[in-house]
Amino acid sequence: MWETILFLLPPFTVCLLLAGLLSYFGNHILSREVIFVDIAVAQVASLGTMIGIMMGMTEGTLGSYLFSLAFTVIIVSIFAVSKFKNKELSQEVTIGIIYCMALAIAMLLVDSVTGGSNFIQKTFSGAILWVTWTDVLITALIFAPLFVIHMFFQKSFIRISDGDVDGYKESTIKLYNLIFYITFGIAVVQSVKIGGIFVVFMYLIGPAAMALFITDVWKLRFFMSWLMGFIGSVLGISVSYNYNLPNGPTIVCMLGVMLFITSLATRKREVATNE
Amino acid sequence: MEALVFMLPPFAACLTLIGIHGYFGIHVLKRGIIFIDIAMAQIAALGVTVAFLFNINHTGHQTYFFSLIFVVLAAYLFSTLKCKRPRICIEAIIGISYAVASTAAVILIDQAAGAPEHIKEMLIGSILWVQWPAIVKSVIVYALIGLVHYFFRDKFIALSENFDAVKKSGLNVRLWDFLFYLTLGIVVMHSVRIGGILIVFAFLIIPSSISALFSSSWKNRIIFGWVSGAIVSILGLILSWKYDVPSGPAVVLFLGLFLIGAVLIKRFSYR
Numbered sequence: 001m002w003e004t005i006l007f008l009l010p011p012f013t014v015c016l017l018l019a020g021l022l023s024y025f026g027n028h029i030l031s032r033e034v035i036f037v038d039i040a041v042a043q044v045a046s047l048g049t050m051i052g053i054m055m056g057m058t059e060g061t062l063g064s065y066l067f068s069l070a071f072t073v074i075i076v077s078i079f080a081v082s083k084f085k086n087k088e089l090s091q092e093v094t095i096g097i098i099y100c101m102a103l104a105i106a107m108l109l110v111d112s113v114t115g116g117s118n119f120i121q122k123t124f125s126g127a128i129l130w131v132t133w134t135d136v137l138i139t140a141l142i143f144a145p146l147f148v149i150h151m152f153f154q155k156s157f158i159r160i161s162d163g164d165v166d167g168y169k170e171s172t173i174k175l176y177n178l179i180f181y182i183t184f185g186i187a188v189v190q191s192v193k194i195g196g197i198f199v200v201f202m203y204l205i206g207p208a209a210m211a212l213f214i215t216d217v218w219k220l221r222f223f224m225s226w227l228m229g230f231i232g233s234v235l236g237i238s239v240s241y242n243y244n245l246p247n248g249p250t251i252v253c254m255l256g257v258m259l260f261i262t263s264l265a266t267r268k269r270e271v272a273t274n275e
Numbered sequence: 276m277e278a279l280v281f282m283l284p285p286f287a288a289c290l291t292l293i294g295i296h297g298y299f300g301i302h303v304l305k306r307g308i309i310f311i312d313i314a315m316a317q318i319a320a321l322g323v324t325v326a327f328l329f330n331i332n333h334t335g336h337q338t339y340f341f342s343l344i345f346v347v348l349a350a351y352l353f354s355t356l357k358c359k360r361p362r363i364c365i366e367a368i369i370g371i372s373y374a375v376a377s378t379a380a381v382i383l384i385d386q387a388a389g390a391p392e393h394i395k396e397m398l399i400g401s402i403l404w405v406q407w408p409a410i411v412k413s414v415i416v417y418a419l420i421g422l423v424h425y426f427f428r429d430k431f432i433a434l435s436e437n438f439d440a441v442k443k444s445g446l447n448v449r450l451w452d453f454l455f456y457l458t459l460g461i462v463v464m465h466s467v468r469i470g471g472i473l474i475v476f477a478f479l480i481i482p483s484s485i486s487a488l489f490s491s492s493w494k495n496r497i498i499f500g501w502v503s504g505a506i507v508s509i510l511g512l513i514l515s516w517k518y519d520v521p522s523g524p525a526v527v528l529f530l531g532l533f534l535i536g537a538v539l540i541k542r543f544s545y546r
Binding site: 030033035036039090092093095096097100101103104105107108110111117118120121124125198201202205206209245246248249250252253256259 | 304307309310366367369370371374375377378379381382385391392394395398399473476477480481484520521523524525527528531534
């Protein structure tokens with residue numbers, strides 16, 4: 001029994017970190033209404049790693065990580081500073097197209113890269129159960145400065161996410177967006193390495209959506225989403241461990257179930273207060 | 276010469292797909308529900324995976340039925356969800372449905388052997404190996420749906436252009452919304468079996484994005500989508516044939532290049 005808990009301790013800890021930072025970003029993402037940004041970023045990061053492998057960098061090395069990060073940051077920056085005049089070609093469309101192209105190019109390359117199909121599968125399923133204390137430490141070290149930056153710019157970020165942009169120059173907004181999306185990109189690249197695309201996506205949207213069902217107050221949203229995210233992770237990992245299911249997908253489904261329950265529970269409350 | 280004959284089915288398949296997706300894509304862009312088709316495609320794919328796991332024949336009627344059930348449920352879900360902040364909520368619901376459907380499929384695929392290959396196939400399909408029966412079946416289904424949308428085009432188009440105005444006019448929006456998602460879902464379901472999720476997604480958003488840059492009339496945009504789609508399919512299939520790469524992604528690559536070209540043309544035509 002103790003052995004199991006000891007074995008699961010690194011995964012639980014890394015989920016605490018992932019749930020924390022990602023659900024924080026998720027609250028912003030929901031308010032900005034760019035829900036699918038992280039799937040696009042994750043796919044771009046994954047494509048970056050593939051190209052790196054093609055150029056001879058072994059996966060898992062510092063070189064590969066930096067290459068993928070640089071690739072991601074460039075694409076993210078283009079997205080952050082671009083603006084389309086056409087009403088239909090919103091940011092969401094840009095995100096969709098970036099995701100689409102990144103996936104297409106990755107699929108074109110998949111057969112030219114050794115172990116390509118396995119790599120694709122790993123990006124989908126993640127590898128949370130196999131995380132080591134070193135991985136946890138590295139994640140914490142990467143997340144810490146991001147957290148500090150966001151604490152520093154918190155007020156401005158919240159205002160821009162809420163759409164309250166009066167009093168800000170256009171260039172200032174672009175700068176804040178750049179910082180936001182670059183820190184976001186770094187967080188996503190690291191998280192996808194550990195958890196895979198869908199776990200990261202779910203951590204971003206699920207807990208924040210649950211929090212939004214319950215309250216509008218930002219500080220409460222941050223806290224609630226972290227809590228829900230962590231509970232979902234622990235339950236998900238335990239279930240996947242006991243029933244021998246892939247752990248990433250199980251966490252996602254667990255959070256999905258929790259979200260469903262939350263939405264039902266809060267709907268009843270809404271109806272009650274309206275009567 | 277033989278290559279041309281071999282390429283005819285995939286080319287026909289691409290044309291068919293772009294034909295119907297170019298139209299639906301305009302709806303998708305106007306409604307601002309970009310990722311709904313990828314969610315629906317994944318849900319349909321999940322239906323196929325469930326059927327596959329029950330060892331039902333891979334291309335039999337039962338898999339069709341299974342996918343259809345999933346799609347109907349999804350259409351119902353998307354059309355009836357209402358919450359405090361409608362737009363955020365529906366995108367979040369779509370995203371979460373997508374994530375849950377994808378991971379459920381991965382869990383199921385994991386139970387059988389050869390998981391990575393199945394995942395790859397789910398994503399990019401197998402346009403190069405498509406046969407005429409499958410194409411004919413799709414053409415018939417798409418034509419029927421096209422007719423439905425043509426007959427009721429006032430309602431469908433109005434609903435996508437201006438939801439609130441239509442609601443005030445007393446139209447039963449929930450019903451027509453459900454019909455919209457249902458017809459979209461059926462189309463997506465057929466397309467996914469031929470082309471995989473990536474193609475379905477790309478064909479929905481990229482042609483209509485390109486046409487949005489140059490026109491706002493529905494008719495023009497549909498025609499534009501068809502023409503550019505045909506060109507892109509030829510180029511993509513040639514590329515995939517010559518360099519032995521998957522055909523779906525190759526066509527999508529050219530769609531992307533077309534889009535970049537279109538954006539540049541638009542930028543420079545202002546100067």
